[in-house]
Amino acid sequence: MTETGWNDDELLDALRDALQTEREMPRTFVDAGKAAFVWRTIDAELAALTYDSAWESADAAPVRSESRAATLRALTFASDGWTIEIELTPTGVLGQLDPPESGTVSARGHSGELASAEIDDLGFFVLWPIPTEPYRLICTPASGPTILTGWVTP
Amino acid sequence: MRDDPTVVSLVVRAGDGDQEAWDELVERYAPLIWSICRRYRLQPGDTDDVGQGVWLRLIEHLPGLREPAALPGWIATTAQRECLRLLRVSSRVDPVDPVDSREVGEHAVEHAVAEEEVLRHERRRIVRAAFGQLSQRCQLLLAMITQDPPAPYDEISRKLHMPMGSIGPNRARCLDRLRRAPALATLVD
Numbered sequence: 605m606t607e608t609g610w611n612d613d614e615l616l617d618a619l620r621d622a623l624q625t626e627r628e629m630p631r632t633f634v635d636a637g638k639a640a641f642v643w644r645t646i647d648a649e650l651a652a653l654t655y656d657s658a659w660e661s662a663d664a665a666p667v668r669s670e671s672r673a674a675t676l677r678a679l680t681f682a683s684d685g686w687t688i689e690i691e692l693t694p695t696g697v698l699g700q701l702d703p704p705e706s707g708t709v710s711a712r713g714h715s716g717e718l719a720s721a722e723i724d725d726l727g728f729f730v731l732w733p734i735p736t737e738p739y740r741l742i743c744t745p746a747s748g749p750t751i752l753t754g755w756v757t758p
Numbered sequence: 759m760r761d762d763p764t765v766v767s768l769v770v771r772a773g774d775g776d777q778e779a780w781d782e783l784v785e786r787y788a789p790l791i792w793s794i795c796r797r798y799r800l801q802p803g804d805t806d807d808v809g810q811g812v813w814l815r816l817i818e819h820l821p822g823l824r825e826p827a828a829l830p831g832w833i834a835t836t837a838q839r840e841c842l843r844l845l846r847v848s849s850r851v852d853p854v855d856p857v858d859s860r861e862v863g864e865h866a867v868e869h870a871v872a873e874e875e876v877l878r879h880e881r882r883r884i885v886r887a888a889f890g891q892l893s894q895r896c897q898l899l900l901a902m903i904t905q906d907p908p909a910p911y912d913e914i915s916r917k918l919h920m921p922m923g924s925i926g927p928n929r930a931r932c933l934d935r936l937r938r939a940p941a942l943a944t945l946v947d
Contacts, residue, residue, distance in 0.1 A: 610937060612929075612930065612933050615933050615936060615937060616900075616903065616904060616933065618881070618885050619885055619889060619900060619904050619936065620904040620906075621878075621882060621885075622881070622882040622883075622885035622886045622889065623886070623889070623901065623904055624906075625789040625792055625793055625882065626789065626886070627905070628792070628796075629788065629789060629792045633788055633792060633805070633806065633809055634784055634785060634788045636806060636809060636810060636813075637784035637788050637809055637810075637813045638777075638780065638781045638784050640810060640813040640814055640817065641772075641777055641780045641781075641813075641817065643814060643817055644775065644817050644820075714806075714807070714810040714814075715806060715810070
C-alpha cells in the first residue's frame, strides 16, 4: 500500500480510527499516569508506620480502620529525621510534622492526588477531603527532602 | 518504528528521574493501554487500575530496561496481562485453572494480540501526526466529518462559516493534503 493508494474513504477510516481513542480517552487517564511518577521517589525518604492506635484494640492489625464517624484513629510515621503524626477525624486528616516546619502535604492514591494542603510554620496541617481509598502522604517541608509515608487504608 | 530513537532517549531520561520525559512517554502510550482495555471491554474503573498497574511496573522497570526500543511491546503485553487478571478476578470470564490458562496456545494468541495493538497504535500515532500538520481549518472540517455520528453539513457550514456547496470540495482538498502530509509518508512500506 502506498500513500497515493489510499482513497478518500480509506483515509477517512484511518483518520476516524486514529482520532477515536483521543476522543474517548479521558484526560484524567493520562494525568493519573503522569502522577504515578511520584512513586519513583519512594526511596528518597520513606517514613514507616511506627504506631497505630488500632493496635491497642486489635493485635498487630494492618493499617485499616472501621471508620465509624466518632472513631478517632492516630498513626505515626517516622523516617530518620522526621516524624509525621496524623489523626483521622470526621473533619479531616489532622497532621503534625516534627520537627515543625512549613511546607506542603498531599495524599496520593493509585488514582493520583486525593487531597493537598499547606503545612503551617508550626508543622500543622489539615487534609480535606478525607480520602476514601488507600493513600500515602507526601510531605515536602520547605527546606527538607520529600517524605513519603507508608499506606493508610481509610 | 520500534527502534524510534525518541523513545530510547525518553526512556533513558525518565530513568534518570526526568518528569518531562515521563510525561511524554505517558502521552505517547496511554492510548495504547486505553485501546487494549477497550478490546477487553473493561469498565472505566478497571481501566484506571490497569493504567496504574502498567505505569507503576514501568517505573520499577525503567532503570533495568535494556531494550528501550521494545517498550511498546512491553507496555502492550503488561496491559494485556493486567486486563486478563482483572477479568479473572471479577469472574467476568469463565473461571479457569490458572495453570491451564497459561497454556502455550493462549500465550501465542496473547502475543499476537499485543503485536497487533502495537502496530495499530503506531499507525494511529502517525495518522494523528499527519493530521496535526494540516491547517486549523482542515483539522476542524475533518474532525467534524469523522466524529460519530458525523456532523451534518448544515452544522459544519454554520460552525466553520463555510458555504454548504464548498464543503464537499474542501473535504476532498483537505484529504488530499492529509494524503501528502510528510508524517504519513513514514507509513508507506
